[in-house]
Amino acid sequence: MVLAHLLPGPQHGYALKKQVGLISGQRELHNNLIYPLLRKFQKHGWITRRTAPGQRGQTREVYALTKRGRQELLQRLGKFTDKDAASENAFRLRVGMFDLLDRETRRRILSERDAWLAARQERVARLSDALNAGVWGAEVLKMLTWQIRSERKWISRLKRKA
Secondary structure (H helix, E strand, O other), X not given: XXXXXXXXXXXXXXXHHHHHHHHOOOOOOOHHHHHHHHHHHHHOOOEEEEEEEOOOOOEEEEEEEOHHHHHHHHHHHXXXXXXXXXXXXXXXXXXXXXXXXXXXXXXXXXXXXXXXXXXXXXXXXXHHHHOOOHHHHHHHHHHHHHHHHHHHHHHHHHHHHO
């Protein structure tokens, strides 16, 4: 996500910390997470860092994506493991960046997430049949089933676009 947020252009670390935190469901990323990542990315040659004046006289570190960093981002987006298929965040991140991926990669990602959801749908159905979940437990199982079906419909729509 950090590399992806550098696609539109250079950003300072504080902005990255806020933006990536917001997208990932947190208020902001902790300094002990974002800055070591940025150092690591710089060490690998995926980003560059330069100092620029801030609005209140302070200096800011501004980070920019390199050609090598863009290639790394594309390689990572195209890699979609079983663990990624099980992760809503990993899947949605990739869908949000489908413009960067080729048609075959998009289709593969959609198919793998759909297969994972189909297996989950079967597990929830078996659990529903085997378990006396009570009134409230049954409500949770209904909600899970609804979420799975909704996402599978969405994936079906995305497959037609892809």
